[in-house]
Amino acid sequence: MSAGSRDAPAGPSPDFWQERFASHRTPWDRGEVNPALEPLIAQGLFPAGARVLVPGCGAGHEVARLAAAGCRVLAVDYAPAAVALTRERLARAGLVAEVIEADLLAWTPPAPLDGVWEQACLCALHPDHWVAYATRLAGWMAPGGTLALLAVQAEREGRREGLVEGPPYHCDINAMRALFSASAWTWPKPPYRGRTHPSGFAELQIVLVRAGAYNIV
Numbered sequence: 259m260s261a262g263s264r265d266a267p268a269g270p271s272p273d274f275w276q277e278r279f280a281s282h283r284t285p286w287d288r289g290e291v292n293p294a295l296e297p298l299i300a301q302g303l304f305p306a307g308a309r310v311l312v313p314g315c316g317a318g319h320e321v322a323r324l325a326a327a328g329c330r331v332l333a334v335d336y337a338p339a340a341v342a343l344t345r346e347r348l349a350r351a352g353l354v355a356e357v358i359e360a361d362l363l364a365w366t367p368p369a370p371l372d373g374v375w376e377q378a379c380l381c382a383l384h385p386d387h388w389v390a391y392a393t394r395l396a397g398w399m400a401p402g403g404t405l406a407l408l409a410v411q412a413e414r415e416g417r418r419e420g421l422v423e424g425p426p427y428h429c430d431i432n433a434m435r436a437l438f439s440a441s442a443w444t445w446p447k448p449p450y451r452g453r454t455h456p457s458g459f460a461e462l463q464i465v466l467v468r469a470g471a472y473n474i475v
């Protein structure tokens with residue numbers, strides 16, 4: 259992992275993630291579709307035809323499920339292994355999605371998005387990049403679009419003292435409120451549903467709705 263320095267951007271590099279996939283050290287991959295997704299599809303939050311982004315798609319379980327639901331899915335990841343795994347999964351299932359190898363801090367979607375499935379991508383980015391990433395997400399989303407945020411609770415011993423950092427970087431609820439501000443997003447009332455990931459970290463599920471005007475970044 260590259261540390262924050264003048265020469266390198268803060269946080270993990272594409273090579274860091276590529277190496278994790280290559281060495282099969284992917285504890286974030288639960289090996290199946292996140293059970294949180296099914297009820298949201300059933301509620302109509304990701305309807306057929308919706309243009310849905312899966313940022314940092316990893317092995318692509320949710321990409322395939324959303325494609326099976328009839329969404330027009332854009333899956334973005336900058337690790338070539340993640341892109342390959344997602345493409346293989348889609349091909350095996352006879353499903354179609356656009357899988358793009360790109361850095362989310364540089365890429366821009368070709369058209370406004372109706373939905374985003376944000377699962378363990380924010381927590382993979384160094385917090386130095388959070389404002390830029392959240393600003394981009396807000397700019398890409400059509401008014402009324404759905405952002406399903408699975409905020410990884412990576413609280414652990416030594417984090418507050420700066421002894422452990424990430425990834426995963428802890429997605430504290432107050433940090434989420436500041437990043438996805440109420441001026442741009444409609445927030446549901448708490449409490450937010452938490453679900454423990456097999457890796458031991460909990461994910462808080464927060465479904466936000468984009469308010470205001472579309473403004474591509």
Ligand SMILES: C[S@@+](CC[C@H](N)C(=O)[O-])C[C@H]1O[C@@H](n2cnc3c(N)ncnc32)[C@H](O)[C@@H]1O
Nearest residue numbers: 275286314315316335336337361362377378382
């Ligand atoms: C912790 S993994 C999560 C993968 C998947 N969302 C899941 O939950 O199984 C983070 C993923 O985000 C990707 N990623 C991290 N930073 C990225 C960036 N700036 N642009 C594109 N992909 C990125 C990594 O390559 C990795 O596949």
